Amino acid sequence: xxxxxxxxxxxxxxxxxxxxxxxxxxxxxxxxxxxxxxxxxxxxxxxxxxxxxxxxxxxxxxxxxxxxxxxxxxxxxxxxxxxxxxxxxxxxxxxxxxxxxxxxxxxxxxxxxxxxxxxxxxxxxxxxxxxxxxxxxxxxxxxxxxxxxxxxxxxxxxxxxxxxxxxxxxxxxxxxxxxxxxxxxxxxxxxxxxxxxxxxxxxxxxxxxxxxxxxxxxxxxxxxxxxxxxxxxxxxxxxxxxxxxxxxxxxxxxxxxxxxxxxxxxxxxxxxxxxxxxxxxxxxxxxxxxxxxxxxxxxxxxxxxxxxxxxxxxxxxxxxxxxxxxxxxxxxxxxxxxxxxxxxxxxxxxxxxxxxxxxxxxxxxxxxxxxxxxxxxxxxxxxxxxxxxxxxxxxxxxxxxxxxxxxxxxxxxxxxxxxxxxxx
Ligand code: DLL
Numbered sequence: 001x002x003x004x005x006x007x008x009x010x011x012x013x014x015x016x017x018x019x020x021x022x023x024x025x026x027x028x029x030x031x032x033x034x035x036x037x038x039x040x041x042x043x044x045x046x047x048x049x050x051x052x053x054x055x056x057x058x059x060x061x062x063x064x065x066x067x068x069x070x071x072x073x074x075x076x077x078x079x080x081x082x083x084x085x086x087x088x089x090x091x092x093x094x095x096x097x098x099x100x101x102x103x104x105x106x107x108x109x110x111x112x113x114x115x116x117x118x119x120x121x122x123x124x125x126x127x128x129x130x131x132x133x134x135x136x137x138x139x140x141x142x143x144x145x146x147x148x149x150x151x152x153x154x155x156x157x158x159x160x161x162x163x164x165x166x167x168x169x170x171x172x173x174x175x176x177x178x179x180x181x182x183x184x185x186x187x188x189x190x191x192x193x194x195x196x197x198x199x200x201x202x203x204x205x206x207x208x209x210x211x212x213x214x215x216x217x218x219x220x221x222x223x224x225x226x227x228x229x230x231x232x233x234x235x236x237x238x239x240x241x242x243x244x245x246x247x248x249x250x251x252x253x254x255x256x257x258x259x260x261x262x263x264x265x266x267x268x269x270x271x272x273x274x275x276x277x278x279x280x281x282x283x284x285x286x287x288x289x290x291x292x293x294x295x296x297x298x299x300x301x302x303x304x305x306x307x308x309x310x311x312x313x314x315x316x317x318x319x320x321x322x323x324x325x326x327x328x329x330x331x332x333x334x335x336x337x338x339x340x341x342x343x344x345x346x347x348x349x350x351x352x353x354x355x356x357x358x359x360x361x362x363x364x365x366x367x368x369x370x371x372x373x374x375x376x377x378x379x380x381x382x383x384x385x386x387x388x389x390x391x392x393x394x395x396x397x398x399x400x401x402x403x404x405x406x407x408x409x410x411x412x413x414x415x416x417x418x419x420x421x422x423x424x
Contacts (some may be wrong), residue, residue: 001250001306010253011044013278018042018051021284024069027062028052028286045253048276049264053287056089059229064090070282080128081228082327082393088128091228092282098137100279101231104248105138108237111246111305112197112222114168116143121161123171123179124202124325125151130232131202131325135170135224138234144168151175151325154182162188167196170224170233172325173205173213177356180216190218199224201233203322204313210242223312229288230275236310244297244309251279254308255287256296259317270295272317273310291318319417321351323358326395330416333362333397336388342370342381346407353421360397362389368404 001009019039021028031052032038041050059067064087068075076095080088093101114120120139124131132150139146147164149157151171158179160166169176176198183189195217201224213221223245226235235252236245247254252275256265259272273290293316297309321328330349337343344365352359364385372378378401386399 003306006249006306007045009250010278013250014045014048014253014276015039015042017276017278017280017284018286020281021069021286025067027058027067048253048255048287051276051286053262053274053289054285055289056229056291059089060087063087065092065283067285068092068283070094075282078128079130079133079228079232081130082329082332089229094282097231097280097282100251101134101234102137102141104231104234104251105134106141107138107248108199108222108224108234109135109138109142109144109168111237111239111303112168112199112220113240114139114142114144114197118144118167118196119147119164120144120168120170121147121149121157121166123149123151123157123169123175124233129326130226130228131170134226134232134234135199139168154179155186158182158186158188158193161193161195165194167194168198169195169217169219170199172202173200173209173221174203174324174353174356174358176200176213176217176221177209180213181356183216190216193217195219197222199233199237201225202325204315206312225310225313227290227292229283229285230277230290231280235275239301239303239305241302243301244311246301246305246307246309249307251277253278254296254310256294257289259289259291259293267298268295270311270314291316291320293317321349321417321419323351323360324395326393328360328393328395332392333389334416336385336392337364340385340388342366343385344404346409347416348407349417351417351419351421358421360395361400362397363400363402363407365402365404365407371404 022039074094075092077093080090122135126132136146196219198219198221210221222238224233224237225245226233236247238245255274256271257274258265265271273292273294275288276286277284293314294310300306319330337347344367347364350361382399382401389397
């Protein structure tokens with residue numbers, strides 16, 4: 001599509017989206033009324049800057065379904081991802097949303113060269129996380145054979161890669177490296193498998209990791225990006241040029257803003273990525289602040305695709321950590337600790353990568369009155385905290401109980417995260 005055609009289509013879809021949320025979502029109607037806006041003020045994509053932003057906090061404040069636009073009877077699926085504290089972010093999809101999601105996921109796979117002749121292993125988690133089911137339906141849609149391996153059980157995964165002659169795989173880049181390592185352990189080499197392509201995302205990765213994964217698994221490694229609030233995997237994807245990820249901008253309109261001033265930044269400038277959904281009907285979002293830092297690459301790609309590209313995610317403008325593909329906010333850990341009278345509100349999260357798998361250790365100070373030499377009691381306390389953390393974070397943390405006053409206090413901003421992972 002030419003730029004002019006795309007801009008016209010986006011303007012039309014934007015107007016329709018704004019009209020829909022204005023009438024169906026009180027949150028947006030009030031925000032727009034505060035700004036003295038009606039849907040008629042939003043006609044072209046240039047008008048988007050008049051609209052209010054949406055944040056994860058807004059989703060939390062309207063938990064669970066306050067921002068839903070479609071009637072309950074129209075929602076056919078829910079997914080959920082981590083909120084900044086206890087409440088997850090819930091996203092409802094209509095049948096039409098799932099159709100579009102399937103199509104954008106299939107676009108990614110097609111760009112990687114996947115066809116109906118491929119056997120494709122989906123190694124993202126199936127469940128509330130969007131990775132598994134999101135990629136799965138794209139694989140089926142193009143007629144390739146989906147193998148829903150999900151996460152865990154690496155030995156069975158490797159066996160299936162070999163025996164089903166799997167040619168494509170989707171998983172986090174760190175899990176891809178973990179698989180490569182496990183192959184050594186089980187006495188397999190890359191000649192025992194016939195992988196050709198991999199779709200890696202859900203967490204940041206680098207060019208060096210790409211080289212390493214490609215070398216060890218013998219495949220072409222491509223980026224896949226997405227977030228559940230906007231859809232899930234498939235918001236953007238690399239093509240064979242591996243120079244930026246093409247955004248499905250006919251469905252998700254991207255902007256880059258300065259995270260401090262909230263002003264739009266020009267082409268090529270690095271800032272926070274913001275998306276407005278253009279076709280979603282379950283929970284359309286206006287100017288959703290992803291907190292992901294990146295820049296947009298204008299102009300046509302050598303592959304011939306005309307849709308705009310984004311560079312790799314360079315970081316976040318908030319303190320969200322991605323651990324084993326799961327989003328973790330330090331504030332979630334804090335809220336659990338503050339709820340338990342046995343602990344001081346002093347803690348430290350130590351994140352590391354051991355054998356290509358992320359680890360999380362939560363160090364927390366036990367209050368003087370509760371600290372004791374009785375091992376059984378301390379073990380019980382440790383287990384209670386570990387269980388609560390597991391249920392809130394969806395990943396296991398190694399809890400380390402610390403003596404009162406043993407975690408260093410800082411004079412300025414407290415340092416609560418020690419991320420030892422090196423994205424080399
Ligand atoms: O991670 C969706 C997804 C699943 C994408 C599978 C790709 C593959 P959430 O759990 O909502 O959704 O997390 C979204 O993960 O805002 C980024 O910070 C990060 N992220 C996702 N993909 C990439 C990527 C899924 N390719 C958050 N590179 C986003 C860097 C990524 N970060």
